[in-house]
Amino acid sequence: MLGALVKSIFGSSNERYVKSLEKIVQQINGFEPTLEACSDEELAAQTPKFREMLAAGATLDDILPEAFATVREASKRVFGMRHFDVQMIGGIVLHRGEIAEMRTGEGKTLVATTATYLNALEGKGVHIVTVNDYLARRDAEMMGQLHNFLGLTVGVIVPNLNEFERREAYAADITYGTNNEFGFDYLRDNMKHERSQMVQRPFNFAIVDEVDSILIDEARTPLIISGPTDDKSELYISVDAIVKQLDAEDYETDEKTKNITLTEDGVEKAERMLEDAGLLVGSNLYDVENTQVVHHLDQALKAVVMFKRDTDYIVKDNKVVIIDEFTGRMMDGRRWSNGLHQAVEAKEGVKIEPENQTLASITFQNYFRMYPKLSGMTGTAATEAAEFYDIYKMNVVTIPTNLPVARVDEEDEFYKNTLDKFAAIAKLIREKNEKGQPVLVGTVSIEKSELLSDFLNKEGVKHSVLNARFHEMEAHIVAQAGRYGAVTIATNMAGRGTDIQLGGNYEFRIDDELSEIPEGPEREAAIARIKMEVSDEKDRVIAAGGLCVIGTERHESRRIDNQLRGRSGRQGDPGLSKFYLCLEDDLLRIFGPDTLFAKMMNSNLADGEAIGSKWLSKAIETAQKKVEARNYEVRKQVVEYDDVMNDQRKVIYEQRSDIMDAETVDDVVVDMRNDTVNSLVADACPQGSYPEHWDVEGLKEKAKDILGVDAPIDAWIDEDGIEPEIVEERLAELAGAHMSAKMASDDPAIWRQVEKSILLDRIDHHWKDHLATLDALRQVVFLRAYAQKTPINEYKQEAFGLFEHMLDTIREDVTRILSVSELRIPEPAQLPELPDFLTGHIDPLTGLENSNDGDGSAERAALFGSLAGSPQATASPGGTAENPYADLPISRNAPCPCGSGSKYKHCHGALV
Incomplete structure (x- = not known):
């Protein structure tokens, strides 16, 4: 108070x-x-x-x-x-x-x-x-x-x-x-x-x-x-065969989340079969060295047990095609990520397409x-x-508004079912339309937009339906949603970034209506006419009550509802907003069918009858807050896991940057060689042990393989008082002299370039493998919770160990290549080209693309694919005989409109 x-x-x-x-x-x-x-x-x-x-x-x-x-x-x-x-x-x-x-x-x-x-x-x-x-x-x-x-x-x-x-x-x-x-x-x-x-x-x-x-x-x-990875077909087939030998009591399933976990007996049984197949390092399935195997085992389990043929997917033309769980339609070209699609292909015995491996990733x-x-x-x-x-x-x-908000926000109306709700909405829209008041209706999905469109057709109301696919086209339609008598149905994201002005937007009308008229008196007169019409129409719309915004249900986030509501009442204009809800809405189902709220509505409401109450609106807002909090926790978890990788990403990217900027990297190479020598000697000659217990033969063999030198370690050990430090010092001198002699016969400038190229190449190669291991680790680390361990802490600990191991591997790899390989310079020397990357905005929980169609390319590609062979596709203005699609706004990575199945850039786009 x-x-x-x-x-x-x-x-x-x-x-x-x-x-x-x-x-x-x-x-x-x-x-x-x-x-x-x-x-x-x-x-x-x-x-x-x-x-x-x-x-x-x-x-x-x-x-x-x-x-x-x-x-x-x-x-x-x-x-x-x-x-x-x-x-x-x-x-x-x-x-x-x-x-x-x-x-x-x-x-x-x-x-x-x-x-x-x-x-x-x-x-x-x-x-x-x-x-x-x-x-x-x-x-x-x-x-x-x-x-x-x-x-x-x-x-x-x-x-x-x-x-x-x-x-x-x-x-x-x-x-x-x-x-x-x-x-x-x-x-x-x-x-x-x-x-x-x-x-x-x-x-x-x-x-x-x-x-x-x-x-x-x-x-x-x-x-x-991402980019294509090595062929792992045999691994998928082997793991699939093992999973098919498991019995129902070897695993526990969760149908709701499509998750599956092995029981203790199942783990032991899988370990024995993997060991017999030569796929296990050691005897413990959950050792860090077996992270990739555990990942493939989990995906194979999901594929065999949880994913049903003709329900989750079909096999068509010897290919696995995903079925959309909401629409039942085939989703050609879409693939599950993280090896799941390959696991399903192994299950069905069809050709296993290469898996795309993460080459680089970052959260927003x-x-x-x-x-x-x-x-x-x-x-x-x-x-x-x-x-x-x-x-x-x-x-x-x-920030306060320039003029006071004159919009009226009415209380929500609640109905028993969707049909009653949409009938009421259609009736209200017809009433508003008859007096000329423009109406904007916000829906949560394309399906709901089409359902409402059917109701309006029955009412005889002319309307436009938008669904956030073609941003430029929709911007023009949304801009005119404030015209007299206009009725526009839009999904929540449609036309964002475009103001709805009462009476229409004269700038958009000029673009749409006068694009063919050149500059001159005729165009000026037409512009003056349009401005006058917009001004007169605005007065009529204001008299009719301004823009009426209708929400067909509450979104799980209050913010999305506010976005829709904010479409009305711009710059002090009058307006109205109202939301219609029913028990079948996604958000209201959070309350459950057995709650007091649901029972009260079912027993006290007749068909077609509505109820409105501040208490109910408050209850909805409370539900929204709970969902918002849950979604925040999901995003926070993504950040927590990516923060671990982000620290490592910074180290790698800074090291790459330093290497690219350096005139010479010989000091880095020398440090790597010395660290490698230190590691080799430490493994073969442990501190505090006697020389007779040292692995001399192993050290000599590694010195030859990695450092390119024949080290007389036997002779060194015969000396009295020999210590591991002396062996390390002599081996480092020998390796340094070997490299000096090797470099003496070539141009130093060439060697500097070779060292930089090898350093960058090895860093990129091992970083890519490290990302794949972290991806696999993240998929399975949640199982540690069963052992009363915190998954994120386990992930941090193991990711750190894996990163240290990766750095050791890079040092050893660079030293081996420079010490053992022969220098051959191609003429002329060229920088390596970047591969044909795939870029995606992938949901780590579902594995599905979730780009919010940022550039509309996916949907545009679908449109142009449907136009293949049509006059629009074959006679595009500016198109040529070689490429009739030259002027169409097709993404380079989208399917080619000709229907070949190849990407546009590999088909007709290659001719551009």
């Missing part, structure tokens, strides 16, 4: 913080008269002036007021738009590395220009991260006009750019791009062999648009670059935490404020 009293008097901490920023806004406003009097050239000259001030020791905070005022004045001249004071507050929040929560329609894209311009003045680069490539292109093109006016360069990173184009885009002062592209470029850069091949600069500052979508929704799924959490300064903006972040601070150390600041 005391807290509420203090808040009512002094305001919340957020309100006090925002109020403190108003002093800076007043300073910004103080520069406006002076800058208004400047010519365009004088305004553009502000940029070099600011850079000189920074070079002289000024800080960004020192020049912030004048720099923000400069951006505001430039915006007035370029766009005819003046930043509101609340937008300036949003810009200050972004500059300070915080999250600006601003309602839909408050102009977040324009807000970002202030912080972007200020931070770009340092010349270190600023990244603007968006959720899809349409928004990246749009924002770079639109806001780039303002930045170019002020003398800054702008680049954009989207799929299918070549290395030169990417390097140019990253070298710009400001770079727009998608989260996936930034992350994949980072991973690819750390697989290059020359610094000159890398495209990214050191990280400086990033602003993440729709920060909740990128850093929360997509944060559970790491970015993964660890990628974005590498930026020294990170900020974000969205309309909905407050409900996840705790997670933003825990993971990213970013505070959420709620």
Whole structure:
């Protein structure tokens, strides 16, 4: 009660913080008269002036007021738009590395220009991260006009750019791009062999648009670059044969999660059979050396016991094809990851396709935490404020709206079943449509969108159905969802980043309706007509009540509901929002069919009857909070496991970077050789043991195999008082002399290049194998919980040991190659090309792609695949006889539209 009293008097901490920023806004406003009097050239000259001030020791905070005022004045001249004071507050929040929560329609894209311009003045680069490539292109093109006016360069990173184009885009002062592209470029850069091949600069500052979508929704799924691995067909077949010999009492199953674990007797039985097959190292299945075998055994168990033919998959044309559990449709081209698909292929006796092995991976959490300064903006972040601070150390600041919100948020309505609910929704939509009020309906799935569409067809209501697949097309439709009488059904992600303006968006109408009319009096007259029509239509829509937003059910996250609600009531416009729920909704099923709530509704509600209550709405919100907390724990667990790998990733990537930057790496090679000698002697001549107990023959053999020398160790041991340290010293001198003699006959510059190449090659090779081992370890480490051990602690401990072992292996491998191999330089010497990588955003729990269709490429590929042979596909404007699909926006990694089954880049795309 005391807290509420203090808040009512002094305001919340957020309100006090925002109020403190108003002093800076007043300073910004103080520069406006002076800058208004400047010519365009004088305004553009502000940029070099600011850079000189920074070079002289000024800080960004020192020049912030004048720099923000400069951006505001430039915006007035370029766009005819003046930043509101609340937008300036949003810009200050972004500059300070915080999250600006601003309602839909408050102009977040324009807000970002202030912080972007200020931070770009340092010349270190600023990244603007968006959720899809349409928004990246749009924002770079639109806001780039303002930045170019002020003398800054702008680049954009989207799929299918070549290395030169990417390097140019990253070298710009400001770079727009998608989260996936930034992350994949980072991973690819750390697989290059020359610094000159890398495209990214050191990280400086990033602003993440729709920060909740990128850093929360997509944060559970790491970015993964993979490539084909060695053929393991025989291993899959052998393990499959062993699993098929196990009995039902040898394992325990969990049908719900499709998990299966061996019993104690089952473990012993499997160990004996694996040992007989020569697949086990030692006799203990769960020794760290057998991590890969345990992984394959688990996957084979799942394939044989849990995955049913004609239910989970079918065998078609001698291939295993996954069946979608929700739609029952075949999912051609989709494969289970982590070796599960190969295990099913072994089970069915069909050809086993090569498994893709992880070559590099990173979570969004660890990628974005590498930026020294990170900020974000969205309309909905407050409900996840705790997670933003825990993971990213970013505070959420709620920015007040420019005009008071006039939207009315009605109470939820509850129905017994889905049909009753959708009938009520369709009836309301028809009523609103008859009086011309535009309606936006949010659904949680494509199936629900189609169901509602059927109801509206029966009611005779004309409508559009969108489902977040084709971002550019949907942006145009969503932009016009505020027109008089418009009815639009959209999944929750559809058209994000596009404002719904009452009466329609005249800019989109100009693009759509006047694209064929050239510049001139006719076009100017048409533009004036469209603007007049939009203005008149806006008045009619306002009179009808503004945009009506309807939610067909509550999402498991309150944030998604708020996103939908925020579509209505932009910039003080009137509006209405309402959610309809029923007992069959996914979220309400959390309560269970036997709860008091469900019994009360079933017994007291007649068919078609609704109930509304604040108590019920509160209960739903409580359920949402529980689900949000569970989802946070899942994301947190992903971070905990990736943090272990992240520490190791930093060591490897820093070592690679040092090697690439070094003129010569002979000191590293010498250290590796000495460490290898130390290890060999320590194994053969343990401290405190007598010479007669030393493994002399083994040491001589390893010295020959690894160091390339015939060491007279027998003669050394005959000396009195010989110690392991003396053996180590002499062996190191012998190995050093051998390498000196070997290098003397060749050009030192060539040897320097050879040493660097071998170092990088061996690091990459063993890092790749290490990632595969960690992947397998992660799949099975949860079993340690049965032994009252904490899986994450076990993972950390074993991952550390594996990493130490990998470093030892790298040292030994590099020493052996340089000491034993003959030097042969190809003419001309060329840098190795990177392989044909696969990039994915894979859910580590399900193994399925979860990219949120960032660039829409998968769906576009499906569309163009359906057009194969159609006039659209064969007569594309700009297409050629060799490649009729040249102008279609097809992802290079998507299936070719011709239906060959090959990737586009390996088929018709190879001709581009």
